[in-house]
Amino acid sequence: MPTATAAASTSDLHDPNSAAYKKARRRHLKAARSRQHAEHETDWTPFRAAEKKYKARFPPPDLSDVLDLATLNTSRAEEVLRGAWHGRADAVAYREIELNGDNDAGPSTGRRAYIFPDIPGLVLLPSFVDPEGQRRLVRWALCEQACHPNETNLDTHYVLPESGLWNKYIRIRKEECEDESVQPRAALYSSPTESAAAEAPGPRRLVSNEPASKENYDTLSSTPKPPAAPSPSVQPLRVSALVPRLRWANIGWSYHWGTKQYDFSKGKGTIDQGVRSVCKRAVRAVRWDRVFEDDNSTAGDWGEDGPDWDSWHETYEPDAGIVNFYQTKDTLMAHVDRSEVCATSPLVSVSYVLDLVPGHLNLSAESDSLGCAAVFLIGGLTREVKPTAILLRSGDAVIMSGPACRRAYHGVPRVLEGTLPPHLESGTDGDWAVYEEYLRNSRINVNVRQVFQRGFDPTAPTRHAGDT
Numbered sequence: 029m030p031t032a033t034a035a036a037s038t039s040d041l042h043d044p045n046s047a048a049y050k051k052a053r054r055r056h057l058k059a060a061r062s063r064q065h066a067e068h069e070t071d072w073t074p075f076r077a078a079e080k081k082y083k084a085r086f087p088p089p090d091l092s093d094v095l096d097l098a099t100l101n102t103s104r105a106e107e108v109l110r111g112a113w114h115g116r117a118d119a120v121a122y123r124e125i126e127l128n129g130d131n132d133a134g135p136s137t138g139r140r141a142y143i144f145p146d147i148p149g150l151v152l153l154p155s156f157v158d159p160e161g162q163r164r165l166v167r168w169a170l171c172e173q174a175c176h177p178n179e180t181n182l183d184t185h186y187v188l189p190e191s192g193l194w195n196k197y198i199r200i201r202k203e204e205c206e207d208e209s210v211q212p213r214a215a216l217y218s219s220p221t222e223s224a225a226a227e228a229p230g231p232r233r234l235v236s237n238e239p240a241s242k243e244n245y246d247t248l249s250s251t252p253k254p255p256a257a258p259s260p261s262v263q264p265l266r267v268s269a270l271v272p273r274l275r276w277a278n279i280g281w282s283y284h285w286g287t288k289q290y291d292f293s294k295g296k297g298t299i300d301q302g303v304r305s306v307c308k309r310a311v312r313a314v315r316w317d318r319v320f321e322d323d324n325s326t327a328g329d330w331g332e333d334g335p336d337w338d339s340w341h342e343t344y345e346p347d348a349g350i351v352n353f354y355q356t357k358d359t360l361m362a363h364v365d366r367s368e369v370c371a372t373s374p375l376v377s378v379s380y381v382l383d384l385v386p387g388h389l390n391l392s393a394e395s396d397s398l399g400c401a402a403v404f405l406i407g408g409l410t411r412e413v414k415p416t417a418i419l420l421r422s423g424d425a426v427i428m429s430g431p432a433c434r435r436a437y438h439g440v441p442r443v444l445e446g447t448l449p450p451h452l453e454s455g456t457d458g459d460w461a462v463y464e465e466y467l468r469n470s471r472i473n474v475n476v477r478q479v480f481q482r483g484f485d486p487t488a489p490t491r492h493a494g495d496t
């Protein structure tokens with residue numbers, strides 16, 4: 029089981045006299061030599077340059093131009109020291125705004141939101157989930173979301189345990205029974221050609237998709253969305269070896285990763301009442317008049333109905349999302365989430381608190397990252413815009429909204445090793461040890477969107493995306 033030594037060796041990487049540093053340097057020089065002529069960058073852009081900078085394993089990237097608001101908060105001091113990774117509170121221009129007072133948005137005492145003059149519509153809510161809430165969310169994501177009926181990246185290629193991969197894994201650990209082998213799905217196909225177009229399991233692919241809108245909605249929704257074929261080269265793997273290969277789980281409307289459009293024919297999966305209500309609380313907590321007071325986008329940029337942020341407190345209704353599971357070596361490349369017909373309404377990167385007694389939801393907070401911290405990059409409508417770098421730590425939440433931000437390129441070039449906060453270590457809670465072990469090398473993000481305006485049912489025969 030990885031322990032505090034993992035964090036110590038991460039810090040060693042910042043010390044040029046340490047053995048770990050010297051070894052990483054030798055490796056880096058060797059790799060750089062063999063790469064020298066192979067690299068021909070045709071798509072070099074400011075976004076690409078930033079990704080490359082933060083992805084670099086050696087030398088460890090300098091984070092002094094990464095906004096790190098946790099450095100302002102003395103109660104997060106221990107967390108900030110973890111892994112020797114920290115950014116600066118003055119790295120980026122921002123404004124602090126108050127949240128709406130105690131109302132149905134929940135108590136906001138002491139909480140603040142941060143907005144960015146260069147990216148109108150981006151709202152950062154540091155420490156939005158308290159430590160207990162973060163633990164509950166982690167359990168929720170792994171036990172309840174990464175399993176049937178939700179689709180995960182592993183379902184295409186493996187016949188996953190009925191009870192869910194993680195649930196099986198913790199049972200194996202708890203009962204000390206034998207680690208079971210999970211069979212490849214391709215073995216079920218009678219003809220090898222049936223699985224010929226398969227894609228090997230791996231990170232999310234970049235597909236250039238057409239932005240969804242009311243006008244092209246019918247065409248996009250009727251575009252064929254064939255199921256991805258299982259890879260014929262996948263070998264049986266033990267449950268414990270598959271767990272770190274979990275990358276995403278779909279929630280709500282089913283996202284078709286091959287075309288990067290939603291597949292409405294699959295029907296609307298549930299977005300659990302808990303997550304819906306927390307996202308709504310986040311949107312209600314934000315003073316949108318303050319967020320957009322200096323926005324100089326035109327009414328047309330907002331679509332035919334013009335700016336509608338003043339009604340979000342009532343009209344915002346999340347209906348789709350992705351739970352992302354990152355290992356520390358994983359990255360999420362620059363992309364725009366443009367498959368939603370609602371092109372300006374808030375996308376909430378949220379974690380939530382869930383009372384694990386079934387049927388008894390007890391929600392109090394929300395967040396973006398859980399587990400290790402990460403560098404989040406957000407730029408503009410093209411990759412030519414130099415992105416802003418923000419360090420997201422466990423419990424932080426991000427809202428992307430409005431025309432400038434909702435369709436801005438963004439990505440996660442780095443999950444920072446050794447940054448698991450002290451409150452996610454097991455302490456006296458024996459049950460938590462298996463989660464702690466997973467989280468030492470992982471980050472979980474819950475990314476919730478609104479595809480359609482409230483009340484619209486795409487499966488009703490006579491309706492169009494523009495209907496209300």
Ligand SMILES: O=C(O)CCC(=O)C(=O)O
Nearest residue numbers: 350352365404440473475
């Ligand atoms: O992990 C994150 O913070 C961002 C995830 C994201 O951008 C996405 O799922 O589209």
Ligand SMILES: [Fe+2]
Nearest residue numbers: 363364365438
């Ligand atoms: Fe995204």
